[in-house]
Amino acid sequence: MQKIDENLTKVTARLQTAAREAGRNPDEIQLIAVSKTQPAESLAQAWRWGQRRFGENYLQEALDKQAQLAGLEGLEWHFIGPIQSNKTRAIAQHFAWVHSVDRDKIARRLSEQRPPELPPLQVCLQVNIDQEDSKAGVSLAELPTLAQQVATLPGLTLRGLMAIPAPSDSAAQQRAGFARLRHAMEALRAQGLSLDTLSMGMSGDLEAAVAEGATLVRVGTDIFGPRR
Numbered sequence: 001m002q003k004i005d006e007n008l009t010k011v012t013a014r015l016q017t018a019a020r021e022a023g024r025n026p027d028e029i030q031l032i033a034v035s036k037t038q039p040a041e042s043l044a045q046a047w048r049w050g051q052r053r054f055g056e057n058y059l060q061e062a063l064d065k066q067a068q069l070a071g072l073e074g075l076e077w078h079f080i081g082p083i084q085s086n087k088t089r090a091i092a093q094h095f096a097w098v099h100s101v102d103r104d105k106i107a108r109r110l111s112e113q114r115p116p117e118l119p120p121l122q123v124c125l126q127v128n129i130d131q132e133d134s135k136a137g138v139s140l141a142e143l144p145t146l147a148q149q150v151a152t153l154p155g156l157t158l159r160g161l162m163a164i165p166a167p168s169d170s171a172a173q174q175r176a177g178f179a180r181l182r183h184a185m186e187a188l189r190a191q192g193l194s195l196d197t198l199s200m201g202m203s204g205d206l207e208a209a210v211a212e213g214a215t216l217v218r219v220g221t222d223i224f225g226p227r228r
């Protein structure tokens, strides 16, 4: 268990080093601990270390852990997995952020179902930057239309873009994928959308993501160890 503390300290140091090397302020980069398949006790351990943002992929598993951890203050839950339409209501009720919106129908449901007493749901659009057929995410070609539509929805605040690039061991290739996401966000900003978030970088490529402007990095394995 002590290992989770050490891992969080190491990952935070990696982020700080990467930020410094990129000439960026480390405070612009927030760490999301991706806790899918990990038991609630591991999240509690991370919380005691000081971690507050957690990312989950599977709704029922996330709701179970949220119930178990209800006594911990300041937790911020990020939904980062594929979204089926019959899950939107619970996601809109139980999360602060959703990173994996990739179609208009899901966005409209999340907006309608966001409880009015909560602040708007903070949303990133997931982009298929490698144009892989098998992958979730809106294509770069369809992104501008989707972004303009989502930006009008009252229950949501469109914050930025998210991607999961094809895995690569080459730092240059990793950076090229993340650069495509950054350019896509810059193009949307030039069209008048006020976006400030690039959700990119995981255990194996967080340095490349920070070099290309990541503001939220999603790290699982290097914090919690292998998934169960």
Ligand SMILES: *Cc1c(COP(=O)(O)O)cnc(C)c1O
Pocket (backbone or CB within 6 Å): 034, 036, 057, 080, 081, 164, 202, 203, 204, 218, 219, 220, 221, 222
């Ligand atoms: C599982 C997952 C992560 C974490 O990946 P690691 O390689 O374990 O750091 C990040 N983002 C998404 C969307 C995931 O599904």
